[in-house]
Amino acid sequence: MTIINPYESLPCRLTEIVEESPGIKTFTISPKPINFEAGQFAELTVPGVGEAPFTPSSSPFDNDKLEFTIMKVGRVTTALFNLKPGDLVGIRGPYGKRYPLEKFRGKEVFIVGGGVGFAPLRSLFLALVHNINDYKKIYIRYGARSPKDIVYKQFLPKWDKLENVDILLTVDVGDETWNGRVGVVTVILDEIPVDFNNSVAIVCGPPIMMKFVTKRLLEAGFSGADLYLSMERNMSCGLGQCNHCRVGELYVCKDGPVLTWSQIKHVREPFV
Amino acid sequence: METYFLPLDKFVPLLLRLIEKYEVFIPTIEQERPHFHRFSSEDTSTISFEHIRTVEPVKHFLFKPIESVASFDKPLEKGIKPQAIVGIKRCDLKAIEVYDKVFLDSEFVDPFYKKRRETTILISADCPQPEPTCFCNLLGLNPWVDEGADLNVTPVRSGYVIEPLSPKGEAIIEENKIWFENTSPEDLEQREASRKKALDKLKEINPDRFKEDLYERVNVNEQKFCLSEASGCVECCGCLMCCPTCYCFLLYDEPSNERVRIWDACYYAAYARVGGGANPMPDFTSRFKNRFECKFNYFYKYHGFFACTGCGRCISGCMGKIDIRKILLKL
Ligand SMILES: Cc1cc2nc3c(=O)[nH]c(=O)nc-3n(C[C@H](O)[C@H](O)[C@H](O)COP(=O)(O)OP(=O)(O)OC[C@H]3O[C@@H](n4cnc5c(N)ncnc54)[C@H](O)[C@@H]3O)c2cc1C
Ligand code: SF4
Ligand code: SF4
Ligand code: SF4
Ligand code: FES
Numbered sequence: 321m322t323i324i325n326p327y328e329s330l331p332c333r334l335t336e337i338v339e340e341s342p343g344i345k346t347f348t349i350s351p352k353p354i355n356f357e358a359g360q361f362a363e364l365t366v367p368g369v370g371e372a373p374f375t376p377s378s379s380p381f382d383n384d385k386l387e388f389t390i391m392k393v394g395r396v397t398t399a400l401f402n403l404k405p406g407d408l409v410g411i412r413g414p415y416g417k418r419y420p421l422e423k424f425r426g427k428e429v430f431i432v433g434g435g436v437g438f439a440p441l442r443s444l445f446l447a448l449v450h451n452i453n454d455y456k457k458i459y460i461r462y463g464a465r466s467p468k469d470i471v472y473k474q475f476l477p478k479w480d481k482l483e484n485v486d487i488l489l490t491v492d493v494g495d496e497t498w499n500g501r502v503g504v505v506t507v508i509l510d511e512i513p514v515d516f517n518n519s520v521a522i523v524c525g526p527p528i529m530m531k532f533v534t535k536r537l538l539e540a541g542f543s544g545a546d547l548y549l550s551m552e553r554n555m556s557c558g559l560g561q562c563n564h565c566r567v568g569e570l571y572v573c574k575d576g577p578v579l580t581w582s583q584i585k586h587v588r589e590p591f592v
Numbered sequence: 593m594e595t596y597f598l599p600l601d602k603f604v605p606l607l608l609r610l611i612e613k614y615e616v617f618i619p620t621i622e623q624e625r626p627h628f629h630r631f632s633s634e635d636t637s638t639i640s641f642e643h644i645r646t647v648e649p650v651k652h653f654l655f656k657p658i659e660s661v662a663s664f665d666k667p668l669e670k671g672i673k674p675q676a677i678v679g680i681k682r683c684d685l686k687a688i689e690v691y692d693k694v695f696l697d698s699e700f701v702d703p704f705y706k707k708r709r710e711t712t713i714l715i716s717a718d719c720p721q722p723e724p725t726c727f728c729n730l731l732g733l734n735p736w737v738d739e740g741a742d743l744n745v746t747p748v749r750s751g752y753v754i755e756p757l758s759p760k761g762e763a764i765i766e767e768n769k770i771w772f773e774n775t776s777p778e779d780l781e782q783r784e785a786s787r788k789k790a791l792d793k794l795k796e797i798n799p800d801r802f803k804e805d806l807y808e809r810v811n812v813n814e815q816k817f818c819l820s821e822a823s824g825c826v827e828c829c830g831c832l833m834c835c836p837t838c839y840c841f842l843l844y845d846e847p848s849n850e851r852v853r854i855w856d857a858c859y860y861a862a863y864a865r866v867g868g869g870a871n872p873m874p875d876f877t878s879r880f881k882n883r884f885e886c887k888f889n890y891f892y893k894y895h896g897f898f899a900c901t902g903c904g905r906c907i908s909g910c911m912g913k914i915d916i917r918k919i920l921l922k923l
Contacts, residue, residue: 324703325662326702327662327853331664365664367849368845368848369845371843394869553864554863554865554866556856559698561694564842564864567872569889569894592871
């Protein structure tokens with residue numbers, strides 16, 4: 321009998337590393353080591369250094385490869401940034417719950433991203449686009465610190481051309497190349513052109529942005545049950561056992577990582 | 593269930609039979625406190641059933657304080673030996689129930705815990721003399737065992753009343769049939785009397801009961817209870833390390849590619865720190881309160897019972913003289 325060891329990572333190979341913006345890179349792993357559904361995450365290992373949780377940024381329907389878009393913030397991510405194509409990494413997962421796409425059917429999907437928080441949203445967006453006729457309309461509202469911090473620059477114009485897709489960007493601070501909106505992400509949330517009775521909102525970004533965007537979207541008219549929020553917590557096991565990722569009585573790794581506002585509104589400081 | 597009588601001088605022979613198959617741990621008194629001790633054939637130490645639970649929590653036997661759980665580039669060698677834990681108390685059996693919920697009743701079964709659990713024999717013992725730190729009775733437990741172990745032992749005047757509580761326990765009796773006798777009505781009366789006396793003692797130690805809606809109260813009274821009661825705390829985490837139900841752990845990788853699992857505790861300041869440095873539990877008050885929410889609210893909501901057994905280890909171990917009962921009774 322083989323024992324299944326949930327702590328074991330599967331060795332896999334980095335095949336491409338692309339710099340998206342200063343401090344953010346997209347890492348491609350192929351062949352695809354594990355399957356996942358939009359919303360789920362995995363633990364990536366830098367051998368001999370450690371693990372950290374990341375949500376894939378590629379389409380769950382891409383059968384050839386897995387991509388992660390990662391910001392360098394500390395120990396494991398710095399070690400990742402020092403790797404080269406051809407190097408081995410480890411992966412275990414997928415963990416957590418997927419987005420309930422069946423509940424989004426026939427609705428307007430309003431996606432709000434900030435900084436590297438756009439990474440998991442790209443995977444969701446690509447999953448939505450895969451069956452684009454299932455949804456009434458897809459909105460993307462994305463904020464970055466400056467024009468050079470915008471990720472997926474090569475894809476955004478293509479996505480914007482898709483029928484039923486409406487994209488608006490903003491940067492905190494503009495430069496000479498920029499003629500779009502300037503200001504934190506809430507400046508592009510003044511107008512939310514959706515039917516609140518038939519739409520869902522999905523948010524992922526840094527904590528401060530999560531806090532203000534959540535407030536704004538609730539004020540605008542989204543119900544707490546239709547507001548899907550990507551939660552960040554310290555994670556160790558990813559298995560619902562080590563307890564590190566708790567938000568109130570919920571585990572981000574098991575009940576999340578995406579939780580609705582209704583699920584977490586009783587928590588004193590849900591965004592950190 | 594059927595009960596047997598084992599004469600005083602037959603317990604050591606029984607242990608000698610057990611060490612043929614198991615690593616056997618018995619409670620003995622060292623420095624006036626009960627501790628688990630590995631039994632060997634040369635052993636001359638006396639087994640102590642009369643005292644309360646050991647100083648060390650039983651989680652040591654099933655969930656090692658530190659152990660390798662995976663290796664990136666080579667198969668993991670794991671020798672998990674069958675063991676028999678003798679003299680385990682009711683409160684610690686309840687703690688094993690907590691662990692079973694987390695590591696077995698899960699989408700991801702922990703293979704090491706499972707293996708140890710399957711190959712461990714639990715031989716429990718009643719507590720004839722509860723001590724001032726004991727409060728299992730406030731959490732719905734009795735100071736004796738009628739479920740959760742393989743065999744239970746109650747010392748009576750000239751020996752032990754032994755009650756098998758599982759097929760594994762029955763098998764041990766079957767294999768050593770020659771030493772076991774039938775219990776006399778007098779033996780069983782003595783067992784009853786000893787149990788009643790222990791329960792009365794516990795009621796005397798703990799005259800007040802927790803409120804019915806305790807699980808909600810740990811939430812409702814936001815910071816109040818922490819501020820007044822946590823002031824003596826020096827954040828040593830002793831109460832969490834010695835707690836038989838605390839199961840937080842951390843995984844880290846060695847440069848050798850080994851993945852290590854180590855006990856962790858929510859009172860450590862960096863426990864909840866996320867990438868880049870933000871921390872959802874930055875102040876001690878939120879961490880102090882987390883222990884109560886975790887045991888009496890979150891665990892209860894997930895599994896339907898409290899992750900506290902009333903063993904009182906956190907009380908005897910605390911250098912800040914913090915008594916968890918006082919906090920819970922105040923809520
Ligand atoms: C579900 C989920 C999905 C995510 N997806 C993405 C994504 O797609 N892209 C992305 O860029 N990021 C993502 N993140 C965030 C990412 O996981 C973190 O950026 C990453 O964990 C940082 O790791 P690090 O070792 O580089 O950072 P560090 O800041 O070095 O370390 C963070 C970890 O190390 C521990 N630690 C560090 N220093 C100490 C210390 N002094 N004492 C004790 N502990 C310490 C922390 O407790 C923590 O576990 C995601 C997070 C979650 C939870
Ligand atoms: S044992 Fe006492 S002093 Fe130490 S962390 Fe626990 S409550 Fe604080
Ligand atoms: S919290 Fe204290 S009394 Fe409760 S199980 Fe843990 S150590 Fe025992
Ligand atoms: S808390 Fe109860 S079961 Fe545990 S040692 Fe004390 S009396 Fe025995
Ligand atoms: S990461 Fe361990 S419980 Fe969620």
